[in-house]
Amino acid sequence: MRLRAKRACGSAKLYGYDCFTCRMVAMIDLDFCSAEEILPVRRTLQRELLAHSGLQDIRLAVLGGSTTQQMVNVLELLLLSNGFRPTIYQSEYGRFYEDAVHDSHALVEFKPDVVYVHTSCLNVRSKPPLNCTEDELPGYVEAELSRFREMWDSLDRELACQVIQNNFEMPAAAILGNLDAVVAGGESRFLMELNLAFAREVGRRPKLMIQDVHGLSARMGLDHWFDWERYFSYKVLLTPQANLELARSLNSMVRAIYGKSRKALVLDLDNTIWGGVIGDDGVDKIQIGRETPEAEAYTAFQEYCLALHGRGILLAVCSKNNEEIAKSGFEHPDSVLKLEHISCFKANWEPKHENIAAIAKELNLGVDSFVFADDNPAERAIVNAQIAGIAVPEIGKEVTRYAGIIQAGRYFEPVRLSKEDFERTAQYRDNTQRMAQLSKFANYGEYLDSLEMVAEIDDFKPVYMDRIAQLTNKTNQFNLTTRRYTLAELESAVKDKGCIGIYGKLSDRFGDNGLISVVLGYREQEDLRIDLWLMSCRVLKRDMEVAMLDALAQRALRAGLRSLKGVYLPTAKNGLVAEHYKKLGFEPDVVAQGCPEGSTAWQLSLNGYAQQNSHIKILESTNA
Amino acid sequence: MPDVSPDDVLEQLQPIFEEVLDQPELRVTRDSNASNTENWDSLAHIDLMEMVQQRFKVKFALGELQDLKDVGDLVDMIVKKMNKA
Numbered sequence: 001m002r003l004r005a006k007r008a009c010g011s012a013k014l015y016g017y018d019c020f021t022c023r024m025v026a027m028i029d030l031d032f033c034s035a036e037e038i039l040p041v042r043r044t045l046q047r048e049l050l051a052h053s054g055l056q057d058i059r060l061a062v063l064g065g066s067t068t069q070q071m072v073n074v075l076e077l078l079l080l081s082n083g084f085r086p087t088i089y090q091s092e093y094g095r096f097y098e099d100a101v102h103d104s105h106a107l108v109e110f111k112p113d114v115v116y117v118h119t120s121c122l123n124v125r126s127k128p129p130l131n132c133t134e135d136e137l138p139g140y141v142e143a144e145l146s147r148f149r150e151m152w153d154s155l156d157r158e159l160a161c162q163v164i165q166n167n168f169e170m171p172a173a174a175i176l177g178n179l180d181a182v183v184a185g186g187e188s189r190f191l192m193e194l195n196l197a198f199a200r201e202v203g204r205r206p207k208l209m210i211q212d213v214h215g216l217s218a219r220m221g222l223d224h225w226f227d228w229e230r231y232f233s234y235k236v237l238l239t240p241q242a243n244l245e246l247a248r249s250l251n252s253m254v255r256a257i258y259g260k261s262r263k264a265l266v267l268d269l270d271n272t273i274w275g276g277v278i279g280d281d282g283v284d285k286i287q288i289g290r291e292t293p294e295a296e297a298y299t300a301f302q303e304y305c306l307a308l309h310g311r312g313i314l315l316a317v318c319s320k321n322n323e324e325i326a327k328s329g330f331e332h333p334d335s336v337l338k339l340e341h342i343s344c345f346k347a348n349w350e351p352k353h354e355n356i357a358a359i360a361k362e363l364n365l366g367v368d369s370f371v372f373a374d375d376n377p378a379e380r381a382i383v384n385a386q387i388a389g390i391a392v393p394e395i396g397k398e399v400t401r402y403a404g405i406i407q408a409g410r411y412f413e414p415v416r417l418s419k420e421d422f423e424r425t426a427q428y429r430d431n432t433q434r435m436a437q438l439s440k441f442a443n444y445g446e447y448l449d450s451l452e453m454v455a456e457i458d459d460f461k462p463v464y465m466d467r468i469a470q471l472t473n474k475t476n477q478f479n480l481t482t483r484r485y486t487l488a489e490l491e492s493a494v495k496d497k498g499c500i501g502i503y504g505k506l507s508d509r510f511g512d513n514g515l516i517s518v519v520l521g522y523r524e525q526e527d528l529r530i531d532l533w534l535m536s537c538r539v540l541k542r543d544m545e546v547a548m549l550d551a552l553a554q555r556a557l558r559a560g561l562r563s564l565k566g567v568y569l570p571t572a573k574n575g576l577v578a579e580h581y582k583k584l585g586f587e588p589d590v591v592a593q594g595c596p597e598g599s600t601a602w603q604l605s606l607n608g609y610a611q612q613n614s615h616i617k618i619l620e621s622t623n624a
Numbered sequence: 625m626p627d628v629s630p631d632d633v634l635e636q637l638q639p640i641f642e643e644v645l646d647q648p649e650l651r652v653t654r655d656s657n658a659s660n661t662e663n664w665d666s667l668a669h670i671d672l673m674e675m676v677q678q679r680f681k682v683k684f685a686l687g688e689l690q691d692l693k694d695v696g697d698l699v700d701m702i703v704k705k706m707n708k709a
Binding site for chain 2: 036039040041042043044067069070073229230232233234236240
């Protein structure tokens with residue numbers, strides 16, 4: 001994201017030189033600029049960013065093994081520029097363990113949404129001696145791990161919130177040289193074992209996330225990572241640039257927790273995914289394959305895009321080209337990317353920002369989930385200026401650098417990988433096939449029946465909580481209230497006896513859509529107040545919401561309730577469901593109180609409720 | 625290159641202090657120090673020293689930082705380092 005920080009600048013004249021601050025602030029891209037560019041304008045930027053409206057509050061506790069203030073300062077800017085208004089708690093210097101385990105009162109009082117435990121290799125206590133044997137080494141790893149386990153247990157018990165813990169960088173001095181990474185007494189070896197042990201903990205702790213400081217510091221180089229002068233002077237262990245990279249990594253994790261990771265990569269074609277101009281040079285002459293260094297480099301970039309596709313990132317094409325000629329590029333025998341990998345293809349002569357808006361519409365995604373890659377700086381500039389929220393990394397025109405630059409933007413950070421991530425791109429493709437089916441039927445009901453849909457609708461189950469939290473945080477369009485729940489909040493909600501939370505999974509003859517709908521309500525006297533009702537857009541117009549209503553009504557009746565009450569809270573993205581309750585037969589709730597302006601309140605009497613769904617077969621509930 | 629003067633340096637410190645201490649109205653003088661200047665706490669000090677070294681392209685040694693009593697000392701040290709270079 002690029003920001004322009006304005007500052008009334010009388011100082012240029014006043015101090016007799018071209019104002020330092022003003023020169024530096026002109027245009028700053030927080031995703032890519034250096035620490036040197038940010039520091040001089042941090043306060044100014046912070047003021048500007050705080051003035052934005054619609055920021056989402058987030059409470060973050062930072063427990064540090066060294067001085068974390070500088071990292072926190074830049075993190076605050078990054079979070080602000082990503083739509084968060086952070087309130088940050090910091091432990092006293094070096095008291096990360098004590099704050100978490102023995103003296104958590106202030107921390108509990110603070111009520112963090114996310115805790116970040118920042119430790120370094122200097123905070124490791126139980127290093128093995130040089131003469132440590134292979135048999136003894138696991139004991140040292142276990143001793144250190146148990147200290148951290150104790151801390152994570154305590155945080156989970158006291159706060160039950162998301163915890164981000166970094167793993168360890170390699171030691172500044174590898175005393176044993178190359179052997180340091182080999183023998184049981186080597187510090188590098190020990191830290192690698194510890195990092196592995198941390199990774200294995202994540203499977204057992206759903207609320208623990210590991211920040212890969214090992215990888216981060218390796219990319220920067222340890223010599224640019226540690227700042228010994230500042231460590232001895234102020235106990236700031238990292239260089240300003242390392243602190244910035246650390247904050248960027250953390251920012252991307254927070255974005256991911258809140259479902260703000262991006263979902264699609266929009267690609268230009270000529271000189272972006274192949275060398276040359278296909279309309280001029282012809283498909284035979286474009287650079288792709290293994291024949292020349294340039295062709296190899298474009299092939300490598302296509303492989304990067306395909307890898308993103310493989311982990312669930314949608315690919316789209318937006319190119320100024322003749323459509324037929326543009327598509328022929330994907331039939332080149334050496335093209336790694338095939339048309340089947342492209343979820344939406346726009347090749348024409350319309351302005352790119354208009355095509356991108358059309359792509360967003362077709363994919364049912366917001367443009368703020370898009371990343372746009374184009375070698376042409378003019379196209380990047382217009383897309384960046386015309387489309388709010390899209391990410392447009394300055395990829396330059398060197399194909400060898402495209403992937404690295406896109407990757408450095410940390411746009412696609414996942415919290416964890418779910419089955420849905422691997423299957424998503426196939427699901428979008430299945431949708432296209434379903435569209436083709438549609439035209440053959442006399443009426444819509446007949447089409448729905450032909451899909452042979454089967455749904456599993458049931459009370460929340462532990463095995464699905466991750467996915468339920470993920471869906472709750474990233475669904476923007478079919479979402480009546482857009483209320484976000486963290487995993488921890490959902491878990492505590494289901495423990496509430498007056499709470500009814502159900503999920504829905506839907507499969508059909510073309511494939512399994514996975515868990516795609518969530519409804520959550522609370523008992524209030526004789527009513528069920530619906531707090532969440534959301535659904536993935538890939539199952540729009542399939543009557544799934546009707547089936548969910550049946551299941552909800554059934555549970556409410558069983559609990560002795562008399563009516564369902566719901567509100568629609570409009571946002572920029574959920575216009576789609578303005579009529580949701582009306583379509584389901586709800587009446588306007590005229591006595592509802594405390595509804596924000598623009599919202600509508602609805603109620604449905606359960607007296608004599610009759611099941612409405614007729615197109616989806618419902619699997620027998622397993623835990624009802 | 626003509627030698628840089630203490631007045632030049634002081635003038636160039638002004639916007640750095642304004643920004644880091646978040647005090648647009650601040651006037652930095654040779655007598656300014658952490659106890660008579662608002663917001664100049666130990667954490668702001670870290671940022672100040674970082675930016676001063678960046679701005680004047682000088683590097684302070686560990687011992688030198690301890691000897692600084694006020695902005696006057698800082699200015700003199702910067703001048704000395706710049707004119708030596």
